[in-house]
Amino acid sequence: MRLTDEQQAMRDGAGGEILARCLEVIIRYGRAFGAERLVPIRSAHLTGSFRIFFYTAYYEIVRQLVEHGVRVRVPTTLNPRPGYDYRPQNRILFRSQRWHESQLEALGVTPNYSCVCYEYANLPTFGDVLGWAESSAIIFANSVIGARSNRNSIMVDICQAVTGFTPEFGYLLDEHRRGQLLVDLSGIRRMDAQALGHVIGRLAVDRVPVLTHHPFTRAELKNMGAAMASSGSVTMFHVEGLTPEAPDLASAFGGRPPAETVRVEQSDLDALAATRDQIRDAGIIAFGCPQMTLAEAVEIGSRLVGRRLRKPVLFHMIPRAAEELAALPLYQELLATGVEIHTHCPLAALSLRIGFGNKDVLTPSGKLHYYLAGARYASLDEVLRAAGAIDAGDGA
């Protein structure tokens, strides 16, 4: 590993012993993956926003950093809150949450509390090198923005934030950003981006899939990528003629032919859907994993307003987007309809559902379906139908 004079000085303790240890973590992480140097990052994003009984080593590192007056060297954002005031059991599970937040804020972290950091608080541009954790944000940054981040973990993320460096390997290098698997979408009649993300994650695992053209919206790209990064460990994807490093298939594959081609059929997407009984029995409907943007809340909320909800409906929104929604008449209309609007992470908040009688959750989120025990998947229209937004006989 070649270090610059600045990096060597930091390793030798010029910034204090705790900072030297953080740099050592980054160096060893890089060595494990064959990196030859550390490069500066434009920003960091941390996953460690929850204070819970595990991750004790992480909290100890944060404590020591704060005690020694260390601050982040680059703009650094933070994943969502866990919903510690959501239900009594959450207050117990996350009882030290406020203390943890004060520690992170003492480090200079931006208290945006969103996994969709790239919409408001942390705005990378094409080619920026990032030291992010949070798989849903990383896959969006790599694929849709054209910035460059590896799939970093908790611990590594904070070491990158305080040192300002990341090892150069993997998705930071052109050769690892090229497509490896062509995904032919011509067999799909009704696009469901989140189900597709789930299917592709399973097919691609850790490869870079290239999807044939489909005019996905920004929200669909967000949600589809999050699903891919959950059911697989996909860190980057391309969509022909849509994402910035894939103006055409030849560019996406770096001029080489795809090593493999798979065709996704409509039946592959449909197979993910919950059964009628599961939909009927689900006790909670949850939207927003990753957290909803304003556009998503307006689109889905407009279909719910004024309807008689058949089940509790929960929106999980980017905090800034929720503030913007609160300024619209739709906000009060949604509350009057009975929609609960939250800004925490549904995976954390709904993990213990004692207050709901441990009921199953119905969601159109491929990521929440994958990670949350008892979360059933259905397409957006099916979830809206179950909520009461679409009449039973309406084929919309």
Ligand code: F3S
């Ligand atoms: Fe975000 Fe929590 Fe889902 S961090 S992607 S809302 S699991």
